[in-house]
Amino acid sequence: MTNRTYHLVIVGYGGMGSYHAKLLEDNQNIDVIGTFDILEERREASLADGYKAYESLSAVLSDSAVDFVLISTPNDVHKEIAVAALNAKKHVICEKPVTIYSEELLEIMEAAKRNDRAFIVHQNRRWDEDFLTIKKVYDEKLIGDVFHMESRVQGANGIPGDWRHLKVYGGGMLLDWGVHLLDQLLYMVDSKIASVYANLSYILGDEVDDGFQVFIMFENGVTSLVEVGTTNFIQMPRWYVKGTKGTAVINDWDINGKMVIQNLAEAVEAPKPIKAGQGLTKTMAPPSEKAVRSTDLPKVEQAMESFYDNVISVVEGKAEPIIKNEEVLRVLRLMETIFISAETNEIIKDFDYVNSESNIK
Amino acid sequence: MTNRTYHLVIVGYGGMGSYHAKLLEDNQNIDVIGTFDILEERREASLADGYKAYESLSAVLSDSAVDFVLISTPNDVHKEIAVAALNAKKHVICEKPVTIYSEELLEIMEAAKRNDRAFIVHQNRRWDEDFLTIKKVYDEKLIGDVFHMESRVQGANGIPGDWRHLKVYGGGMLLDWGVHLLDQLLYMVDSKIASVYANLSYILGDEVDDGFQVFIMFENGVTSLVEVGTTNFIQMPRWYVKGTKGTAVINDWDINGKMVIQNLAEAVEAPKPIKAGQGLTKTMAPPSEKAVRSTDLPKVEQAMESFYDNVISVVEGKAEPIIKNEEVLRVLRLMETIFISAETNEIIKDFDYVNSESNIK
Numbered sequence: 001m002t003n004r005t006y007h008l009v010i011v012g013y014g015g016m017g018s019y020h021a022k023l024l025e026d027n028q029n030i031d032v033i034g035t036f037d038i039l040e041e042r043r044e045a046s047l048a049d050g051y052k053a054y055e056s057l058s059a060v061l062s063d064s065a066v067d068f069v070l071i072s073t074p075n076d077v078h079k080e081i082a083v084a085a086l087n088a089k090k091h092v093i094c095e096k097p098v099t100i101y102s103e104e105l106l107e108i109m110e111a112a113k114r115n116d117r118a119f120i121v122h123q124n125r126r127w128d129e130d131f132l133t134i135k136k137v138y139d140e141k142l143i144g145d146v147f148h149m150e151s152r153v154q155g156a157n158g159i160p161g162d163w164r165h166l167k168v169y170g171g172g173m174l175l176d177w178g179v180h181l182l183d184q185l186l187y188m189v190d191s192k193i194a195s196v197y198a199n200l201s202y203i204l205g206d207e208v209d210d211g212f213q214v215f216i217m218f219e220n221g222v223t224s225l226v227e228v229g230t231t232n233f234i235q236m237p238r239w240y241v242k243g244t245k246g247t248a249v250i251n252d253w254d255i256n257g258k259m260v261i262q263n264l265a266e267a268v269e270a271p272k273p274i275k276a277g278q279g280l281t282k283t284m285a286p287p288s289e290k291a292v293r294s295t296d297l298p299k300v301e302q303a304m305e306s307f308y309d310n311v312i313s314v315v316e317g318k319a320e321p322i323i324k325n326e327e328v329l330r331v332l333r334l335m336e337t338i339f340i341s342a343e344t345n346e347i348i349k350d351f352d353y354v355n356s357e358s359n360i361k
Numbered sequence: 362m363t364n365r366t367y368h369l370v371i372v373g374y375g376g377m378g379s380y381h382a383k384l385l386e387d388n389q390n391i392d393v394i395g396t397f398d399i400l401e402e403r404r405e406a407s408l409a410d411g412y413k414a415y416e417s418l419s420a421v422l423s424d425s426a427v428d429f430v431l432i433s434t435p436n437d438v439h440k441e442i443a444v445a446a447l448n449a450k451k452h453v454i455c456e457k458p459v460t461i462y463s464e465e466l467l468e469i470m471e472a473a474k475r476n477d478r479a480f481i482v483h484q485n486r487r488w489d490e491d492f493l494t495i496k497k498v499y500d501e502k503l504i505g506d507v508f509h510m511e512s513r514v515q516g517a518n519g520i521p522g523d524w525r526h527l528k529v530y531g532g533g534m535l536l537d538w539g540v541h542l543l544d545q546l547l548y549m550v551d552s553k554i555a556s557v558y559a560n561l562s563y564i565l566g567d568e569v570d571d572g573f574q575v576f577i578m579f580e581n582g583v584t585s586l587v588e589v590g591t592t593n594f595i596q597m598p599r600w601y602v603k604g605t606k607g608t609a610v611i612n613d614w615d616i617n618g619k620m621v622i623q624n625l626a627e628a629v630e631a632p633k634p635i636k637a638g639q640g641l642t643k644t645m646a647p648p649s650e651k652a653v654r655s656t657d658l659p660k661v662e663q664a665m666e667s668f669y670d671n672v673i674s675v676v677e678g679k680a681e682p683i684i685k686n687e688e689v690l691r692v693l694r695l696m697e698t699i700f701i702s703a704e705t706n707e708i709i710k711d712f713d714y715v716n717s718e719s720n721i722k
Contacts, residue, residue, distance in 0.1 A: 019641065128638030143594075147564055155645035156608075156621075156653065157632050177644070195706055197558055199576070199584055203508055203605065213586070215560070215576065217706070223560055225574070230644060233504075233608035233621035233653055240597060244564065247517075247594035253637045260517075260594035271518050276614045277489025280380065283538070283591060284516035292517065292594055345556055345578070347708055 006030050006312065008093075009060045011081055012073030013037040013046050014162075016095050020070055020122075021049060029312045030068065036060050057081065061088035068311075071095060074163045075170030079104035082119060086111040091118040091315055097179040100170040102332045109325050118315050123323045124307055125180040126187060130250050132300040133257075134239050135188050137248045142298060143259055144245030149189075150225045151181045151239055154232035158204050165206045172208030174200065174335055177228040182214075183331045191220035192352040196334065200342040203231055214338050250297065260294050330355070367391050367673065369454075370421045372442055373434030374398040374407050375523075377456050381431055381483075382410060390673045391429065397421050418442065422449035429672075432456060435524045436531030440465035443480060447472040452479040452676055458540040461531040463693045470686050479676050484684045485668055486541040487548060491611050493661040494618075495600050496549050498609045503659060504620055505606030510550075511586045512542045512600055515593035519565050526567045533569030535561065535696055538589040543575075544692045552581035553713040557695065561703040564592055575699050611658065621655050691716070 006029055010017045013035040024032050034052035036059070037043055043053035054060045060069065061084060069085040071078055071094045079099050085092045086108070098121045099105045112119035125131060138146045163169035164176055194217040200209040211229040218224070227236075237257070239250040246261035271285040304322055305313060313319035333355050341348050367390055371378045374396040385393050395413035397420070398404055404414035415421045421430065422445060430446040432439055432455045440460050446453045447469070459482045460466045473480035486492060499507045524530035525537055555578040561570040572590040579585070588597075598618070600611040607622035632646040665683055666674060674680035694716050702709050 124639040130638060148562075153645055155642075156623075156648050157644055157646065160644050173644075197576070197708070199578070201509075213576075213584075215558070215574075217560070223574075229603075231603060231605075231608075233623070233648075234601070234610045234619070236597065236601060240595070242590075242592060244592075247592075249595045253635070258595070262594070274614070277491060278485040281516075283518055283521055283534075284514055285518065287517050287594075345708060345710070347558070347706060349706070 004029070006067040006315070007033045007065050008068035008070055009033060009054065009063075009066050010035040010051075010070045010072060011037075011057065011060065011085075012071060012095075013042040013051075014072065016072040017042075017070075018045070018049065020072060021051065024308070027308055030308060033065065034060070057084065061085055061090065066090055068093060075100050075175065076168060079108055082108045083111045086115045086117050086119060089115055089117060091311075092120070093311060094119065094121050096121055096123055096183075097170060097175045097335070098328050098332060100175065102329060102336060105325070105329050105332055109329070112325075118311070118321070119325060120311050120314065120321055121323055121325070121328045122307065123180070123183050123328065125184060126323065127302065127304065127307065128184075129300060130238055130253065130255055131184045131188075132302070133250060133255060133297050134241060134248065135184075136298045136300050137241060137243075137259070138188055140298070141243070142246075143241065143243030143248050143261060146241055146243045147221060148223050148242040149185070149239070150227070150237075150241070151185060152225075152227040152229070152236050153177050153181065153238065154227070154229040154235045156231065156233045158230050159206055159208065159210050165208055167207045172206075173211050173228045173230060174209050174338060178212060178214075178226070178335060178338070179331060181226045181228065182334055183327070185216065185224055185226060186331055186334070187327065189218050189220070189222050189224070191218040191222065193217070193334070194219045195347050195349045196337050196341050196351055197347045198338040198341040199345075200339070201229070201231070209342075212338070212342070214341075246292075248297065255297065257297050258294050259297060260292050263291055263293050365390070367428040367676070368394045368426050369429035369431055370394060370415065370424075370427050371396040371412075371431045371433060372398075372418065372421065372446075373432060373456075374403040375433065377433040378403075378431075379406070379410065381433060382412065385669070388669055391669060394426065395421070418445065422446060422451065427451055429454060436461050436536065437529060440469055443469045444472045447476045447478050447480060450476055450478060452672075453481070454672060455480065455482050457482055457484055457544075458531060458536045458696070459689050459693060461536065463690060463697060466686070466690050466693055470690070473686075479672070479682070480686060481672050481675065481682055482684055482686070482689045483668065484541065484544045484689065486545060487684065488663070488665065488668065489545075490661060491599055491614065491616055492545045492549075493663070494611060494616060494658050495602055495609065496545075497659045497661055498602060498604075498620070499549055501659070502604070503607075504602065504604030504609050504622060507602055507604045508582060509584050509603040510546070510600070511588070511598075511602070512546060513586075513588040513590075513597050514538050514542065514599065515588070515590040515596045517592065517594045519591050520567055520569065520571050526569055528568045533567075534572050534589045534591060535570050535699060539573060539575075539587070539696060539699070540692060542587045542589065543695055544688070546577070546585055546587060547692055547695070548688065550579050550581070550583050550585070552579040552583065554578070554695070555580045556708050556710045557698050557702050557712055558708045559699040559702040560706075561700070562590070562592070570703075573699070573703070575702075607653075609658065616658065618658050619655050620658060621653050624652055624654050 036054040250257035559575040611618035
């Protein structure tokens with residue numbers, strides 16, 4: 001890695017801002033040299049944590065010691081801060097969702113290009129072990145060709161009681177958690193999207209969605225169900241994935257789960273009918289013992305650079321960004337499409353085509 | 362009950378035919394007096410089981426001793442047999458799916474009316490304990506107002522290797538298992554359907570569907586996901602139901618499951634953030650211990666008459682059919698709509714309206 005130490009200022013010192021400060025405590029290449037927040041209490045928290053509290057955003061941007069601005073404010077002001085920071089020749093790291101509207105991201109991308117500075121979105125859940133485990137199952141065909149994936153995150157605590165339950169700040173679960181699950185799915189499945197159908201939930205009576213289910217069909221034949229819920233008092237598995245030779249499941253964040261795979265080599269006995277409600281069923285009976293085997297999920301090694309190592313490599317011209325802005329843009333547009341699908345209760349089939357032209361620019 | 366004993370002949374002495382024979386062994390009101398099957402081996406099986414083997418369908422229909430004809434043939438000949446039996450002044454019990462096309466059922470219903478005979482479809486899974494348990498949760502608001510239901514039946518044995526994997530006989534999982542799950546759902550949720558979206562699976566390469574997912578929204582706001590799979594090596598819960606005050610789950614045919622319900626009376630502590638992949642989350646953390654309570658599923662008493670008791674009550678004019686032909690017709694039309702939705706990959710919103718007029722006749 002580099003010998004240089006880069007200086008970073010955190011803009012927005014709330015939950016995520018202080019999370020990044022802790023994350024960077026042991027980083028060899030990046031020093032957090034200060035924060036800026038519009039709230040007095042957050043400035044005090046910053047000082048208490050040992051970080052200089054800048055008086056204004058312009059004070060941050062005019063400080064030539066600052067190499068990086070990290071944006072962890074509510075979503076509605078990401079663009080304004082990002083463009084100003086890029087124009088001030090700072091590199092920018094931005095929390096997700098990058099912006100509420102894709103047009104804003106295009107503006108940021110143009111500003112980054114114009115100023116020759118890096119703009120990288122913190123889609124940290126590409127490094128999640130549960131995701132990387134499923135990606136390995138998918139890539140290495142450990143259950144055959146995957147043809148259906150269900151990715152769920154379910155809680156019972158409702159929407160967090162801060163700006164995330166207000167529309168103007170870009171609240172709601174699609175933008176908060178959906179952005180991760182959709183980013184993971186699109187990063188994994190290398191195919192254009194054939195159709196999108198979504199149902200957003202407003203059961204808590206908030207003005208933003210408290211969860212959603214979205215069905216995405218890909219042109220390569222993979223179908224998927226992505227779900228976020230905040231009114232789920234019992235949790236379904238984090239991942240449920242079907243392949244031509246087996247099924248994989250990850251139950252929770254601790255990566256409890258398994259794969260059950262067809263034993264094609266063994267002579268397959270017919271399954272024995274079971275009593276199911278008022279009838280017998282052979283179709284839904286468990287396969288005979290020899291017909292399947294249950295195995296552990298694969299172990300993943302973190303072969304990718306860490307998020308912050310990659311940020312430094314990108315800035316120094318040594319690597320491509322792991323999180324490409326074009327990918328972030330596609331996810332943002334997918335979320336816009338999901339909102340439209342849910343509002344109209346219609347299937348949207350031209351997603352990757354209406355957007356492909358402006359993707360190029 | 363009645364003092365009379367009714368005589369019943371089973372037409373189609375395969376898996377379901379012999380299942381009915383066993384089911385009726387102890388019935389006080391109905392005697393199985395014979396069977397008819399086009400296959401010699403099934404006639405021999407009938408004789409071995411102690412039932413007279415009629416030589417032809419017309420021999421059954423011209424036998425004045427026969428009160429009931431039970432149809433358990435492949436689906437494509439249900440209508441022909443049913444209409445002939447009704448015209449011969451027999452009462453008819455018919456296996457599900459009643460017919461492949463709704464027009465055929467209308468013909469049967471007209472024949473039943475014209476001949477003043479009962480025609481009753483064996484939608485036996487309305488008596489399934491798992492279903493009645495969820496229906497009780499729904500009707501009695503045991504988890505508050507139910508707003509989302511998921512009903513799944515998943516196996517790993519593919520489509521049974523008989524006529525059920527051929528299109529001409531009305532094979533496929535939508536017609537085989539879907540008819541039950543949809544019948545249960547529509548029997549439970551007293552509302553018009555607002556929209557239908559379906560994806561059929563053909564992953565096994567059969568000419569009929571080996572499973573499906575269908576998303577149904579009701580006008581009363583209830584959303585539902587109904588799924589049948591035959592390529593699921595790991596099974597998801599049979600029922601997953603969300604209400605405004607809790608969640609209910611039934612894992613399997615043995616009715617293992619639970620309800621988790623909000624403790625509104627208790628002071629609710631904020632949930633503690635948990636580590637989830639590369640981040641912390643309070644939203645998806647388990648609720649604090651006092652915020653919820655886990656309880657057993659309710660016990661159901663079989664308050665309804667049994668299927669065959671109801672059949673006798675209907676014939677004797679003492680009760681309405683539990684399984685009304687108009688309900689069966691609606692489910693059949695829903696399946697037709699599901700086929701169209703899946704073929705076109707479109708949402709269908711006018712289901713209960715285009716069909717309402719002909720429902721009346």
